[in-house]
Amino acid sequence: MTRRRVVVTGIGTVNPLANSVPDTWRDLLAGKSGIAPLTLFDVSKYKVRFGGEVKNFKPEPIIDHKSVRRMDRFTQFALYASHEAVTDSGIDFAKYDPFRLGCIIGSGVGGLAEFEDGHGTLLSKGPDRMSPFVIPKMIPNAASGNISIRYGLRGPNTTVSTACSSAAHAMGDSMRQIQYGFADVIVSGGAEAAITPTGLGGFIAARALSHRNDDPAHASRPFEKDRDGFVLSEGAGILVLEEYEHAKKRGAKVYCELLGCGNTADAYHITAPHEDGIGAAEAMRAACREAGWNLNEVQYLNAHGTSTGLGDVAETKAMKQVFGDHAKKLMVSSTKSMIGHLLGASGGVEAVACALMMKHGVIHPTINHTTPDPECDLDYVPNTPREARVTKVLSNSFGFGGHNCSLALGTV
Structure with a gap:
């Protein structure tokens, strides 16, 4: 079908x-x-x-x-x-x-x-x-x-x-x-x-x-x-x-296309993420597979990025597992740096942000980023927006219970 x-x-x-x-x-x-x-x-x-x-x-x-x-x-x-x-x-x-x-x-x-x-x-x-x-x-x-x-x-x-x-x-x-x-x-x-x-x-x-x-x-x-x-x-x-x-x-305007959804579980702890981010990593891979993307084609990732000690490190490890050397070329930012954590609503607001970034060709920053954690060493688009036309985007959302979801969005 x-x-x-x-x-x-x-x-x-x-x-x-x-x-x-x-x-x-x-x-x-x-x-x-x-x-x-x-x-x-x-x-x-x-x-x-x-x-x-x-x-x-x-x-x-x-x-x-x-x-x-x-x-x-x-x-x-x-x-x-x-x-x-x-x-x-x-x-x-x-x-x-x-x-x-x-x-x-x-x-x-x-x-x-x-x-x-x-x-x-x-x-x-x-x-x-x-x-x-x-x-x-x-x-x-x-x-x-x-x-x-x-x-x-x-x-x-x-x-x-x-x-x-x-x-x-x-x-x-x-x-x-x-x-x-x-x-x-x-x-x-x-x-x-x-x-x-x-x-x-x-x-x-x-x-x-x-x-x-x-x-x-x-x-x-x-x-x-x-x-x-x-x-x-x-x-x-x-x-x-x-x-x-x-x-x-009907002649509707189109912001972007929803191409894939990766859905996994950590099966590890009711509140803490798996320390190596293995569930998050597989969710990202699955979203990219469904979208039909090669991993090195992803240009931007809207991180779950909650500002917690365990979560940010685990997500960074997951991105490195998935993208390898390409992780260093990936633009990453956290909408939560500006709006905080809206719990179950977070993914909705972040998908809105992703749609706007693809439409306008500008990546919003991760604010309050002055002294990076040595274990978090990717390009988090610190403090100022960046002009960049992106056509392939991932948006991560991870929840208590070990629930992981990654959405793949692309331009039409």
């Missing part, structure tokens, strides 16, 4: 830098940090008091007031970003068979704030005072469900929850649905809103976060010698994925 081609025809995002694609692109090229002191709740008793909040977020009028009250923050992010992506794509869903239109969204945590609020009400006021919306707001599939309701998408509709690789896996699953003829268009990506008392406290307890309270903007330091953990962030990155001939027929 001949697999059908899958292209990106629309992109949307809300993230710690900005609440739109144009403003996000501007700030990425400026090397701006979106990390700042937290304001969503009182963090005075926490050892970490900063993160990547979405700022000045006003879901209305994109989402009506009644619906906003019935959605957790992560679902609001997903709907807001999907509105931008669908508008950008120019598609009128009403013109097509709704059973050929789908939605697959990733979220590592789902409605954590709603869970906390509901549990608080249970303890303080009893079960009879709980809201009937607790469950519909907190379930991780609330994002994909609400997007499908908004646009009348009656085809494939699922939710992926593989920790920090959720959005990437969601896009990989969407690609397969389109490749093998189960759908023509799928709205995909990821959304997360885990900056809550439990979310922040849990990651602090896991000793995963940076403690640079005195300098939040420089806390996310991927591949740096003195990095001390990742920065907890929130937001969404959504893409409209479409079968190539379908997009061509």
Whole structure:
């Protein structure tokens, strides 16, 4: 069976830098940090008091007031970003068979704030005072469900929850649905809103976060010698994925093509990556194989690059295993250096960044990169953007549980 081609025809995002694609692109090229002191709740008793909040977020009028009250923050992010992506794509869903239109969204945590609020009400006021919306707001599939309701998408509709690789896996699953003829268009990506008392406290307890309270903007330091953990962030990155001939027929603009997805497991540890990066390496190889690329053809890699001690070294080792001598010629950068770690939404925002870099011929930098870790000795495009026309790109996403996903994206 001949697999059908899958292209990106629309992109949307809300993230710690900005609440739109144009403003996000501007700030990425400026090397701006979106990390700042937290304001969503009182963090005075926490050892970490900063993160990547979405700022000045006003879901209305994109989402009506009644619906906003019935959605957790992560679902609001997903709907807001999907509105931008669908508008950008120019598609009128009403013109097509709704059973050929789908939605697959990733979220590592789902409605954590709603869970906390509901549990608080249970303890303080009893079960009879709980809201009937607790469950519909907190379930991780609330994002994909609400997007499908908004646009009348009656085809494939699922939710992926593989920790920090959720959005990437969601896009990989969407690609397969389109490749093998189960759908023509799928709205995909990821959304997360885990900056809550439990979310922040849990990651602090896991000793995963940076403690640079005195300098939040420089806390996310991927591949740096003195990095001390990742920065907890929130937001969404959504893409409209479409079968190539379908997009061509309606005259859609095309950002890039999704050509491959490598999906592996470390089978090693529930939170730590395999120290040699063997699972990550095989995910990259698999993505390139499916794309039909020779390994030395890859020009740019958007790294998982979280700013953790173990993760950055393991990913660098994985890149060296895969690319050999070519690894030194590869341009690598970490979007997380500017936006922090959006957990299950990260892959979505990073795919948006990759689409923009291919479109504009500019690679965004890895900021806060002044004293490289000797074990991280590749070209991380430090601190300033670089003009470069790239046609073959990988985007890595790795998650707790040992989940690895690498996406291969190319120009059309």
